[in-house]
Every structure is written in C-alpha cells, then in structure tokens.
Amino acid sequence: MKQYTVGVDVGGTNIKLGLVNRFGTIVEKAVLSTRHVNKSRKRLIDAICISILKLIKEKRLAAKDILGIGLGLPGPIDSKRGIVSFLPNIPGWKNVPLKNILQKKLHIPTFIDNDVNLITLGEWKFGAGQGCRNMMCMTLGTGVGAGLILNNDLYRGEGFSAGELGHVPLNEDGPACNCGGWGCFERYVGNTVLLQEASKVFRNKDIQLPDIYRLAKQGDQRAIRFWEKTAIHIGNALAGVVNLLNLRLIVIGGGVSKSFKFLDKTIHATIKARAMKVPAAMVKVVRAKLDDDAGILGAQVLVKESVSGR
Amino acid sequence: MKQYTVGVDVGGTNIKLGLVNRFGTIVEKAVLSTRHVNKSRKRLIDAICISILKLIKEKRLAAKDILGIGLGLPGPIDSKRGIVSFLPNIPGWKNVPLKNILQKKLHIPTFIDNDVNLITLGEWKFGAGQGCRNMMCMTLGTGVGAGLILNNDLYRGEGFSAGELGHVPLNEDGPACNCGGWGCFERYVGNTVLLQEASKVFRNKDIQLPDIYRLAKQGDQRAIRFWEKTAIHIGNALAGVVNLLNLRLIVIGGGVSKSFKFLDKTIHATIKARAMKVPAAMVKVVRAKLDDDAGILGAQVLVKESVSGR
Structure with missing residues (x-):
C-alpha cells in the first residue's frame, strides 16, 4: 500500500x-x-x-x-x-x-x-499554522523569502514567483540590492547585512548571529538593542503585509528566528503602532515550529x- | 423571471x-x-x-x-x-x-x-480585468484603497479588511497619518496631500487636480513633473505588491487615474527598476475602464x- x-x-x-x-x-x-x-x-x-x-x-x-x-x-x-x-x-x-x-x-x-x-505547507499542516486560513510563513536567512496561504490554499502567483518578501521595498530610497533594486527588506535583515552591522556594533569581525543571541541572553545591552533594531525593520515590513492581506498568522522561520524571543515584543509593538486597528489586532506573529x-x-x-x- | x-x-x-x-x-x-x-x-x-x-x-x-x-x-x-x-x-x-x-x-x-x-469585482468581470486570475484594483482618491482577486477569487482577508493599500508604509520614517501610523502610501498620493503639494508647486491655493492634468496636457513642465513625482511614489508601492503577490494586472481607478497618461510610463519604469525580473515582466498596470x-x-x-x- x-x-x-x-x-x-x-x-x-x-x-x-x-x-x-x-x-x-x-x-x-x-x-x-x-x-x-x-x-x-x-x-x-x-x-x-x-x-x-x-x-x-x-x-x-x-x-x-x-x-x-x-x-x-x-x-x-x-x-x-x-x-x-x-x-x-x-x-x-x-x-x-x-x-x-x-x-x-x-x-x-x-x-x-x-x-x-x-x-509554508509544512508549517501550515503540521507546524505553527495548523487550522489557519490566511497566513504567511517567512524565512529569515541569507535570503528572505515567504510563502502565502490565502483562502486556505497556497498562493503561488501568476508566474509562480509570489512571496518575494525579501525584495519588498522598505524605503523609497535605500541601499542597493543584488536584485537590481534598492531599499529592499533583505538589505536590512538578511544575514549578510546583519553580520556587517554586528561587526561594527561589537567591533569584532568574527561575531556570528548565535553569539549575539547568547549575548542577549546574558543581558548584553548592545545585543538586546541589536535584535530590537532588527525587529523594528521586520515589524515595518510586516505592517505593510498585514494592512494589505489582513492575515491571521505570520510564522517566522530561518536562522534569525532562533532569536525570536528578542524580536517578538518589538515586532508586535511595531505592527500595532503602524498597521490599521482591525488587521493589527487580528494577526499573531509566532516562531516556526518545524525548523529543518x-x-x-x-x-x-x-x-x-x-x-x-x- | x-x-x-x-x-x-x-x-x-x-x-x-x-x-x-x-x-x-x-x-x-x-x-x-x-x-x-x-x-x-x-x-x-x-x-x-x-x-x-x-x-x-x-x-x-x-x-x-x-x-x-x-x-x-x-x-x-x-x-x-x-x-x-x-x-x-x-x-x-x-x-x-x-x-x-x-x-x-x-x-x-x-x-x-x-x-x-x-x-474590483466590476472591473474584473466587466472592465479592465476580464479573464484575469490574479489582479489588484486600486482606487486613488481622498483615500487609497484596493481590492484583490487572487486565484480567481475575491480575497477579503481574515477579518474582511484586506486591501488597505493606502496604509502600507512607503518608508520606515515618514509623515504622520490619520490611521495612527506614519509614512503610509496615502500620505504621499492621497488627494489632500497632492493638493497641498500642488498649492506649493504652483503657488496657488485654489488649484485642483483636473487643472494640473490640463496644464500637463498643455506641456507645462511643473505639471508634468508633478505627475511624475506622484507616479514614482505609486511605482514604489506597487513594486512591493508585485514582488509579494506576482500579479498579472494592476488596475488604477479613482480621481487621480484621470491623469493616467502622465503616470503610466513612470509607474512602469519604477516597477521595472525596483521589482524582481519575473514578476516585473509579467505585470501590466492599466487604467480602470468603468469609472463610476x-x-x-x-x-x-x-x-x-x-x-x-x-
């Protein structure tokens, strides 16, 4: 069988x-x-x-x-x-x-x-998004991608390229991106950018994201502030998605999500401050459950x- | 019957x-x-x-x-x-x-x-969006709204508030908006903002949007530039939507769309410059057909x- x-x-x-x-x-x-x-x-x-x-x-x-x-x-x-x-x-x-x-x-x-x-299908049926009708699953890593479940169905877009959240402009002007555009979300929260930022903040070229997570856990204020800044960028991008799509759930996976407990509050606060009342009150942002x-x-x-x- | x-x-x-x-x-x-x-x-x-x-x-x-x-x-x-x-x-x-x-x-x-x-349903079945599987219809007026047809169905969102395109942040920092947020798309292209901008550009408090359309038609460079600037804001917002949703069509209606022929080229050029190749090549931006x-x-x-x- x-x-x-x-x-x-x-x-x-x-x-x-x-x-x-x-x-x-x-x-x-x-x-x-x-x-x-x-x-x-x-x-x-x-x-x-x-x-x-x-x-x-x-x-x-x-x-x-x-x-x-x-x-x-x-x-x-x-x-x-x-x-x-x-x-x-x-x-x-x-x-x-x-x-x-x-x-x-x-x-x-x-x-x-x-x-x-x-x-996204995995998190929807077996992970953090079970029973959810309208959700987005985003992966924060070297690249930033997303999958969309809309009206209880995976939404792939006209040419199967929907979900390029990493290249949604976060600002009208902004740093140039590999994609040929500029000011893309990925240019603020992609791993490469975060590590560049971290090497400046911590004056250490070898520092890795798990190190900054551990430092934050130990109460290091620079590390806590580092994740807060990252969370504001994430919240700003998500506020737009929330207003446009009125989702029930946003699931965050990928390497950066390992620091979710230092991102969580600021992401929610930013969405609440920037998105409309109805969709902001309705959406939950959670960490992915299934990892690899x-x-x-x-x-x-x-x-x-x-x-x-x- | x-x-x-x-x-x-x-x-x-x-x-x-x-x-x-x-x-x-x-x-x-x-x-x-x-x-x-x-x-x-x-x-x-x-x-x-x-x-x-x-x-x-x-x-x-x-x-x-x-x-x-x-x-x-x-x-x-x-x-x-x-x-x-x-x-x-x-x-x-x-x-x-x-x-x-x-x-x-x-x-x-x-x-x-x-x-x-x-x-949106009207434009989809009887107007500019006939036969389209994935489209957005936006209305540019005092407010900026949008309706979404995704996978051949009207997408309303979890709490019936999807399509708040006017309140998608265009910048991480930006002017305060009625909605409680800031930097919202509507704060750059809503009628009230456009008229404020126009009264400065043309040093005339009584000027209306149809006047600026007529001036552009007559070749007035300030008027042409006024619509180009507006089109860049629109293109920036649409680049994000295009990357996220990979739509086939975006229909623009509302008062501002009457100046579509002065917006058209710059909107397309901005999307092409900022959005990913696949979705940018695929999307068309057209004027609404059915008006009232x-x-x-x-x-x-x-x-x-x-x-x-x-």
Missing part, C-alpha cells in the same frame, strides 16, 4: 531528504552535501535519485510503497508543469522539466515546488494535494 | 444606484445625496430603500424580477454574515446587520460588501456569486 512520501529540500549547500509515514512522522532522514555535485546538473539529479532510492531501501520499502516524492528547490518553479524556471544560486538550471526527468528515473509520481512554499523538517513535511502536503488532484 | 440586479454604491457624499440587466448593462441609474440623510442611520437606510424601490418601479418591474441587491459600503464589511463592522466616515454605524434590515424591508435577497471590493459604474456592476457579480452559493 502506498503509505509513505519522500520529501527533498534542495538547498545551496546541502540537500535534506526524509521519508514520511502517512501520519506525518519522518521515519528516516538523510543529508547530502551539494558542494561536490552542484556544478553539473546531471550529477546533482543523479545524486538526488540515488539518495531517494537509498532512503527507501533503508526502510526495506519499494517504489510501490511510495505515494509520491515532493521536492523543494530554491527558485521559481512551475509546479503545475513540473518545470524549474531557474535557480539563482545553482548554475545550469533553466527551464528544466525536473518532474518528468525524476519520474522516468524513479518510476514514482514526483512533484516539485519552490522550497519556501514547501516550508518543514520542507520535508510540506512535501507530503504537496504530494497528497497533487495526487488527489486538488 | 429574476433577470435584474440592483447595485448600490454608498459613498460619503452621495449614493449611486443602478439597475442592471442580466447581460451586465445598466438600464437605469440614480444618484442620491447623502448630505441630508447620513446623520441618522435610520434615515440613510430609509432613503436607500425608497431609492431602490423607485428605481425598480421606474422600469415597470417588481420585486419578483430582481435576482438580488448588492451594496458597497466604505468600511470593513462582514460580507458573509451581512454586517457592517463600521464606517470610518459615516458616524453611527457599528456592527449593523444591514443585510437582514434591508431584506426585511424590501423582500429581495440582499448582499453587502466593501465598496472597493465591489469596484464599476461598483454597480460589481454588485451584480456579488449577487450572482452569493445566490449560486459560491
């Missing part, structure tokens, strides 16, 4: 895989470094296939036990036709019909989507919805 | 009514000034009822010919239960079960929604969708 799904979360530095039972528990996991294989598309695809088959075999299962495979990839994905439009951080991917390629190799129904969309497992669990949601033809 | 719908667009200064045939043509219209009646809720409701009945009678029709009545009101409306939450610019309205009140008086199925939502009729026609969309239980 087809009871299991495989979730694959393809990142720039590694690939996380998980075998998930029908109740939504990850029964087997694997991590694969992409460093050696991501220079060639063929090698990357082969490595993914081998890892998937190994994962299935390790649990003494076969293709017939697998309802489907779900892959999340870091870029805009035509999830309907199963085509990778392109991957900004992995060269050699442009209009690749990955769904068909994998299905031919593996003989298992395969579905692909943007990585943040899968994380979100994408693998979200893949199950994608597989189930796709197989049932939703 | 129930072939007609009645649309009612309740504004702060007047109420527009229209009788619409089943093909979507307005066969009879009326306008009612709200000035004398909007001080008392009862008087306003009575005036609306009398006007609706008069409109039906004038075409020698009866209640049995009317499929339903749709009303748009300027505020957050619980369209599901038919309750007016409140109307910011008309006192005395708080949690009013208007749908039931009108149905009891008129014996015709009645549905209510936010006025900009009805305008949008809400009345949108009311028909609401009535038909509500009657058919969508």
Whole structure:
C-alpha cells in the first residue's frame, strides 16, 4: 500500500531528504552535501535519485510503497508543469522539466515546488499554522523569502514567483540590492547585512548571529538593542503585509528566528503602532515550529494535494 | 423571471444606484445625496430603500424580477454574515446587520460588501480585468484603497479588511497619518496631500487636480513633473505588491487615474527598476475602464456569486 512520501529540500549547500509515514512522522532522514555535485546538473539529479532510492531501501520499502516524492528547490518553479524556471544560486538550471526527468528515473509520481512554499505547507499542516486560513510563513536567512496561504490554499502567483518578501521595498530610497533594486527588506535583515552591522556594533569581525543571541541572553545591552533594531525593520515590513492581506498568522522561520524571543515584543509593538486597528489586532506573529523538517513535511502536503488532484 | 440586479454604491457624499440587466448593462441609474440623510442611520437606510424601490418601479418591474441587491459600503464589511463592522466616515454605524434590515424591508435577497471590493469585482468581470486570475484594483482618491482577486477569487482577508493599500508604509520614517501610523502610501498620493503639494508647486491655493492634468496636457513642465513625482511614489508601492503577490494586472481607478497618461510610463519604469525580473515582466498596470459604474456592476457579480452559493 502506498503509505509513505519522500520529501527533498534542495538547498545551496546541502540537500535534506526524509521519508514520511502517512501520519506525518519522518521515519528516516538523510543529508547530502551539494558542494561536490552542484556544478553539473546531471550529477546533482543523479545524486538526488540515488539518495531517494537509498532512503527507501533503508526502510526495506519499494517504489510501490511510495505515494509520491515532493521536492523543494530554491527558485521559481512551475509546479503545475513540473518545470524549474531557474535557480539563482545553482548554475545550469533553466527551464528544466525536473518532474518528468525524476519520474522516468524513479518510476514514482514526483512533484516539485519552490522550497519556501514547501516550508509554508509544512508549517501550515503540521507546524505553527495548523487550522489557519490566511497566513504567511517567512524565512529569515541569507535570503528572505515567504510563502502565502490565502483562502486556505497556497498562493503561488501568476508566474509562480509570489512571496518575494525579501525584495519588498522598505524605503523609497535605500541601499542597493543584488536584485537590481534598492531599499529592499533583505538589505536590512538578511544575514549578510546583519553580520556587517554586528561587526561594527561589537567591533569584532568574527561575531556570528548565535553569539549575539547568547549575548542577549546574558543581558548584553548592545545585543538586546541589536535584535530590537532588527525587529523594528521586520515589524515595518510586516505592517505593510498585514494592512494589505489582513492575515491571521505570520510564522517566522530561518536562522534569525532562533532569536525570536528578542524580536517578538518589538515586532508586535511595531505592527500595532503602524498597521490599521482591525488587521493589527487580528494577526499573531509566532516562531516556526518545524525548523529543518518543514520542507520535508510540506512535501507530503504537496504530494497528497497533487495526487488527489486538488 | 429574476433577470435584474440592483447595485448600490454608498459613498460619503452621495449614493449611486443602478439597475442592471442580466447581460451586465445598466438600464437605469440614480444618484442620491447623502448630505441630508447620513446623520441618522435610520434615515440613510430609509432613503436607500425608497431609492431602490423607485428605481425598480421606474422600469415597470417588481420585486419578483430582481435576482438580488448588492451594496458597497466604505468600511470593513462582514460580507458573509451581512454586517457592517463600521464606517470610518459615516458616524453611527457599528456592527449593523444591514443585510437582514434591508431584506426585511424590501423582500429581495440582499448582499453587502466593501465598496472597493465591489469596484474590483466590476472591473474584473466587466472592465479592465476580464479573464484575469490574479489582479489588484486600486482606487486613488481622498483615500487609497484596493481590492484583490487572487486565484480567481475575491480575497477579503481574515477579518474582511484586506486591501488597505493606502496604509502600507512607503518608508520606515515618514509623515504622520490619520490611521495612527506614519509614512503610509496615502500620505504621499492621497488627494489632500497632492493638493497641498500642488498649492506649493504652483503657488496657488485654489488649484485642483483636473487643472494640473490640463496644464500637463498643455506641456507645462511643473505639471508634468508633478505627475511624475506622484507616479514614482505609486511605482514604489506597487513594486512591493508585485514582488509579494506576482500579479498579472494592476488596475488604477479613482480621481487621480484621470491623469493616467502622465503616470503610466513612470509607474512602469519604477516597477521595472525596483521589482524582481519575473514578476516585473509579467505585470501590466492599466487604467480602470468603468469609472463610476464599476461598483454597480460589481454588485451584480456579488449577487450572482452569493445566490449560486459560491
């Protein structure tokens, strides 16, 4: 009986895989470094296939036990036709019909989507967003992305590129961004920018975000203030989203979310100060629950919805 | 046979009514000034009822010919239960079960929604947005509002207050706004602000927006620059919306849209400069087509969708 799904979360530095039972528990996991294989598309695809088959075999299962495979990839994905439009951080991917390629190799129904969309589906069905009709899940890391559940459905946008929260302008004038624009949200809260800022504040070039979290926990005022400043930027961006979309919930994941307890109050206060009364009173901002497992669990949601033809 | 719908667009200064045939043509219209009646809720409701009945009678029709009545009101409306939450610019309205009140008086199925939502439905089905799956319709007037069609459906938000585009922050710091926030989009492009700006630019306290449109048409550089500056603010706000929602179309209505031909190029150029490539290439920004009729026609969309239980 087809009871299991495989979730694959393809990142720039590694690939996380998980075998998930029908109740939504990850029964087997694997991590694969992409460093050696991501220079060639063929090698990357082969490595993914081998890892998937190994994962299935390790649990003494076969293709017939697998309802489907779900892959999340870091870029805009035509999830309907199963085509990778392109991957900004992995060269050699442009209009690749990955769904068909994998299905031919593996003989298992395969579905692909943007990585943040899968994380969003995971948090929605298994994590912080359970039962929520209108929510956004944002990931704060090197990049800043978001997935949207609107009217109880994943909203992908006209060309599958919705959720580019990191490139929503936070100011009319502002620092230049990789995307070609300027004043983008990511230019205020992306990891690279935060570390630059931190090296100035703490006069230390080696300081990392977990260090600043620990310092804040120890009561270091510079560290506390550092997170507060970050939280104001986040709150300013979210105030706009809240006014535009009147969401019930905003889930924050990614590396920066590990310092959520130093961000929480200021994010809420900023939203309350800047957004309209009705939507501000209604929205909750919470920390993601599933961490690294979100994408693998979200893949199950994608597989189930796709197989049932939703 | 129930072939007609009645649309009612309740504004702060007047109420527009229209009788619409089943093909979507307005066969009879009326306008009612709200000035004398909007001080008392009862008087306003009575005036609306009398006007609706008069409109039906004038075409020698009866209640049995009317499929339903749709009303748009300027505020957050619980369209599901038919309750007016409140109307910011008309006192005395708080949690009013208007749908039931009108149905009891008129014996015709009645549905209510936010006025900009009805305008959006009108432009979507009969105007500039026909066939569009993902679009936003914004109205630029004294206030700035927006309605969203996402995944082929009107998106109302968790508490029926989605689309508060006028209060999306355009800058982290910025001028104080009526809403209690600051730096809101409306504080840069709302009519009041534009007129203040214009009185400085043209050193004339009486100048109106249509005057600046005419001056631009005559080649007046100050007027052309005035609209360009306005268009940059609009483009900056829309760049964020485009990155977040990856829309196919943005429709601009309201008074300011009359100068669309002096805004058009700069709005597009600003979006192209600031938004990501994929969503920027995909979105079109156009002028609304239906002007004052949008809400009345949108009311028909609401009535038909509500009657058919969508």
